[in-house]
Amino acid sequence: MGLGDKISNAAEDMGGKAKEAVGNATDNDRLxxxxxxxxxxxxxxxxxxxxKDEFKRD
Structure with a gap:
């Protein structure tokens, strides 16, 4: 996995965690x-x- 992909996935995960936390704090089930x-x-x-990385190693 490329560094750019790792950063993108981590950013998406962190953004999701932030949205979930805000949703919890504001009782916003949709968020x-x-x-x-x-x-x-x-x-x-x-x-x-x-x-994909595993297949590339073989």
Whole structure:
């Protein structure tokens, strides 16, 4: 996984965590759910990149 991808995924994950925290603090269920969705997307991208890296090593 390239450094740019790692940074992008980390930023998306942190943004999702921030949205979720704001949603919790303001009782905004939509914002909380959107933050959780962003975190899941970042995790899925990270897994996909790790799989690609494993195939490149072989």
């Amino acid at each position: 909380k759910a959107e933050g959780q969705k962003d975190q899941v997307k970042a995790d899925a991208k990270k897994v996909g990149e790790n799989i």
